[in-house]
Amino acid sequence: MRKAVNKLTRRSFLKLATRWISAGTLLVTGLMAPLRSRAKDKALAALPKGYKPTAHEWCMSIDIEKCIGCGRCGVACKAENDVPKEPYFFRTWVERYFVWGTGKKTLVDSPNGGIDGFPENRDGRGADKSFYVPKMCNHCEHSPCEQVCPVGATFRSPDGVVLVDKDYCIGCRFCVQACPYGCRFINPETMTADKCTMCYHRITKGLLPACAEVCPTGARMFGDLKDAKSPIHAFLAKNKVQVLKPHLRTHPRVFYAGLDKEVK
C-alpha cells in the first residue's frame, strides 16, 4: 500500500497554498491598515483645528426673487480668492435675463460678470419679464469635471465641495470643456484649472463663503445638509427649489428657488 501522507499531491498543494495565501493577505492588510489611517489622520490634522470633513455636507441655495443684481458677490469673490482682475475670469457671476412671451425670445447678458453693475440694456426694452440669476460652481454630486480629469487633480471632498489640486493639475482643459455650467477657467497666472471652492478656506474656519457674507438681500444662503440646525433645511423645505440642467443628472448642490425655465 502506498503511503500518501507526506507526499505532495496536487490536492494537498492547492490546500496548503490557499491557506498560506489567505493568511498572508490578511497579515499584510492588517499591518497596512494602521499605516493608512495614520496617513489619513495626518491629512486631517493639517486642516483648521477641529474640522472634520466627513461631518459636513455643504450646499448653497439661491433665491432668485431676492437677487437685485448688485454684483457684490462677484466683487467679493474676486477679492477673497485672488481671482485674476482682468475681465472674463469669474468664480461667480450674475446674469440678467429678459424673456418675451412664453420664451419665444430670450436675451441674456452679463456685462463684466455683473461686478460693475448692470447698465440699462436697450435691447431688453419691452421684455415681459426680467430677472437676475447668480451663477457659480454647482458642486455636483456626480460632477462631469471630476470624471474627465486624467490625473485626479479635480475631486469631490468628503464634505461635498468640488476642488482642484493645483499642484497636481496639468492644465489640460478637459474639465473646462466638461463643465455644463461654464464654471471653470484656466487661471492665466498658474495655468491650472480654477473654480469656486465654496471658499473652502473660510468654511473650514466656520466663516461664510465671501459671496454669502456680502449678499445684501440674503439671496445666497449657505448651509450644511448634515447639520439639523442649519437654516438651509427650512429653506429647502419651504421653497420650491430647482437645480440647473437636471436632465444631465449631475445632482448639483446649488439649489435655486424661483428659477425660470429659460435659465440654462
Add this chain to the structure above:
Amino acid sequence: MVPESFGDFGHYRGNALAEIATHTPQFAGRQACAECHEEVVNAMANATRKVPGCETCHGPSATHVRLIDDEDVFPPWDPSPNQWCVTCHATDPSRPEAFPQVDFNLHEKKSGKTCIQCHDPHKHRLEKKK
C-alpha cells in the same frame, strides 16, 4: 511615484484639502465686527435691513481685524462719500418689485441732499437721521 497622501480620502491627494484651506480670508465676517462695533451691529439687527453684512458696504476688512492692535490700523473702506446706495437702490426693471428702489436723480434733485444726510444706513430705512 504615488504622491504622499494620495488615496487617503479618494482618488486624489488628501493633503490638497488642507493646502486649499490655508488661503487667508479677506473678509472678517460680521461676528468679528461685533467684537468691537457692538452698538452698530446691534442697531443693524433691530433695523428692517437685517441682512447686509458690514463688509457688503465697508469692503473686505480681515486686515483691519488682524492689525487692530497695530498703531497704523488699516481702515475699512468708507462708503459715505461715494454714491454707494445707488449700487443696490437705483431703479432697475430687472430687480424684484418688492425691493425698495428710487430714481436717484429725481430724489436728490427734489431734496437737494445726499442719501445719508437724511437716511441713516445703520438704522431703519424710514428713520430720519438726527
